Ligand code: NAD
């Protein structure tokens with residue numbers, strides 16, 4: 429029996445994880461479920477999965493949940509706050525942590541899981557973008573097992589040799605081909621991009637996801653964050669990673685070897701596949717995903733990314749090459765800009781402009797510890813917010 433804590437159980441990845449878990453009650457048991465403030469959903473999850481702990485970040489929401497849990501006669505203990513998030517991942521009875529909080533908020537508890545040597549199913553890519561070296565050092569120091577859940581990275585992990593040791597050249601790998609759908613605005617005339625709404629940005633052609641990552645997909649910042657994520661996971665340089673726009677989202681990424689072989693992982697665009705892979709690794713279990721019908725897919729297209737249309741992708745490559753605090757600054761500025769766009773304070777095309785201004789304003793410094801990352805993150809948020817005030821007044 430594998431004992432699991434889920435960070436962000438009420439989100440898109442969290443609910444997909446519970447869907448897979450529910451299919452295999454003989455294999456998985458939930459120790460803790462956590463969420464920001466969604467009382468109703470977390471309560472229903474507690475009724476179904478009977479976790480030992482439930483954490484609500486928000487204190488008032490925790491109080492409400494505690495009352496409902498008690499009325500229902502459940503034995504789940506309800507905790508609240510940041511420290512509780514960390515507490516429920518480092519418990520000795522926890523084997524596996526699904527890291528599925530969105531954004532920088534996921535960094536501390538995910539890092540705590542790494543320091544405690546857990547098996548980490550990593551959906552929260554922002555952890556690697558912000559603090560890649562700190563996080564990877566923690567993983568190797570504790571002997572934690574790190575399995576990527578992001579579909580592209582999960583595909584690359586599957587296409588690399590089993591036990592890949594972080595040396596692409598020694599493994600005979602020429603490069604990594606990271607696929608991207610191109611999002612909902614792949615063909616939208618540039619003149620119309622200024623006026624697109626959050627609703628349009630969140631209507632992804634192939635994937636159903638949370639709102640932040642949906643906007644990131646529309647701007648292709650998601651692919652930029654994923655290039656940085658691949659850098660840390662696979663010890664690949666910016667030049668080793670080629671983004672390939674593949675609108676059907678059937679090939680989830682590829683690895684090209686020096687002998688000319690190219691290995692790909694394919695499947696329907698359903699996150700339960702990489703989640704089930706991570707949960708059962710190294711075995712395979714049913715994920716509830718419909719079989720891939722290649723006759724229905726029929727055609728697959730591939731085009732090079734348009735760095736002018738998607739300047740966020742260019743900014744991410746730039747930040748990866750600048751290294752140090754630059755990716756944390758990129759991530760923080762993006763989070764603030766995306767929140768302002770979702771709040772209708774700025775337009776879609778303001779997002780890259782704000783990020784570029786923030787990157788230009790802050791000198792790059794080395795990252796030696798978590799505080800270096802958190803300092804850069806805070807500075808970047810402050811400057812991004814100033815830019816938004818200038819636009820929205
Ligand atoms: P989501 O918005 O649907 O869910 C986010 C979860 O985090 C919710 O449970 C929410 O309650 C919790 N949360 C939010 N803010 C929090 C805070 N401050 N403290 C504690 N908990 C908080 O997001 P999602 O789409 O499930 O994405 C989660 C992560 O997985 C992101 O990092 C995203 O980039 C990554 N990811 C998602 C997908 C996908 O298909 N949705 C694919 C690949 C990677």
Ligand code: MG
Nearest residue numbers: 578579580654
């Ligand atoms: Mg992805």
